[in-house]
Amino acid sequence: GAVVSQHPSRVICKSGTSVKIECRSLDFQATTMFWYRQFPKQSLMLMATSNEGSKATYEQGVEKDKFLINHASLTLSTLTVTSAHPEDSSFYICTATGSRGSSYNEQFFGPGTRLTVL
Amino acid sequence: TQLLEQSPQFLSIQEGENLTVYCNSSSVFSSLQWYRQEPGEGPVLLVTVVTGGEVKKLKRLTFQFGDARKDSSLHITAAQPGDTGLYLCAGARVDSWGKLQFGAGTQVVVTP
Numbered sequence: 001g002a003v004v005s006q007h008p009s010r011v012i013c014k015s016g017t018s019v020k021i022e023c024r025s026l027d028f029q030a031t032t033m034f035w036y037r038q039f040p041k042q043s044l045m046l047m048a049t050s051n052e053g054s055k056a057t058y059e060q061g062v063e064k065d066k067f068l069i070n071h072a073s074l075t076l077s078t079l080t081v082t083s084a085h086p087e088d089s090s091f092y093i094c095t096a097t098g099s100r101g102s103s104y105n106e107q108f109f110g111p112g113t114r115l116t117v118l
Numbered sequence: 119t120q121l122l123e124q125s126p127q128f129l130s131i132q133e134g135e136n137l138t139v140y141c142n143s144s145s146v147f148s149s150l151q152w153y154r155q156e157p158g159e160g161p162v163l164l165v166t167v168v169t170g171g172e173v174k175k176l177k178r179l180t181f182q183f184g185d186a187r188k189d190s191s192l193h194i195t196a197a198q199p200g201d202t203g204l205y206l207c208a209g210a211r212v213d214s215w216g217k218l219q220f221g222a223g224t225q226v227v228v229t230p
Binding site: 106107111114 | 162
């Protein structure tokens with residue numbers, strides 16, 4: 001299957017700082033990327049949909065000013081958690097869909113980024 | 119409110135036993151995927167079903183998509199310790215292009 005990478009895989013930061021997470025599609029052009037958040041022992045919750053070259057669409061309850069998403073190219077989307085607080089500690093996962101996959105818009109998952117805010 | 123109700127939430131069985139996980143919704147999905155996730159890693163796709171009534175087999179795993187494309191099941195025959203993990207179903211709604219709605223997940227533990 002297609003390869004999607006995330007960087008960093010783990011990050012620990014102090015409360016009040018900002019953290020940037022990168023999501024890259026390594027072998028295909030990702031017209032759309034999705035960002036999910038997963039708390040321990042819970043399922044994935046969609047945060048936002050990121051389309052290349054346009055503003056991200058955020059799910060209800062997700063603060064767009066806190067979770068800045070940029071999808072400047074067909075292979076890279078970034079999620080910046082601004083002024084992070086301990087409650088933002090979570091596992092952040094991106095998925096990508098685009099020129100790879102089948103007609104049902106298969107999504108390819110990144111390995112996730114574990115964010116811990118102290 | 120979960121659009122996809124997944125059950126059970128937790129399942130602990132002995133090696134060699136069978137298990138079934140269910141995913142139900144009142145919504146129609148254009149496709150439904152099943153994933154397995156290990157701790158600290160992203161979900162890994164097991165299968166995608168797209169046709170109502172479809173049955174797919176992957177070794178000891180059997181996946182079924184309901185005729186109305188609103189529900190699905192995953193059946194594991196003769197479970198092994200390597201089947202331990204968090205199983206997630208995710209559906210792509212017909213009116214929500216590309217977005218996946220995840221079930222709450224089923225934690226499966228298979229003990230030797």
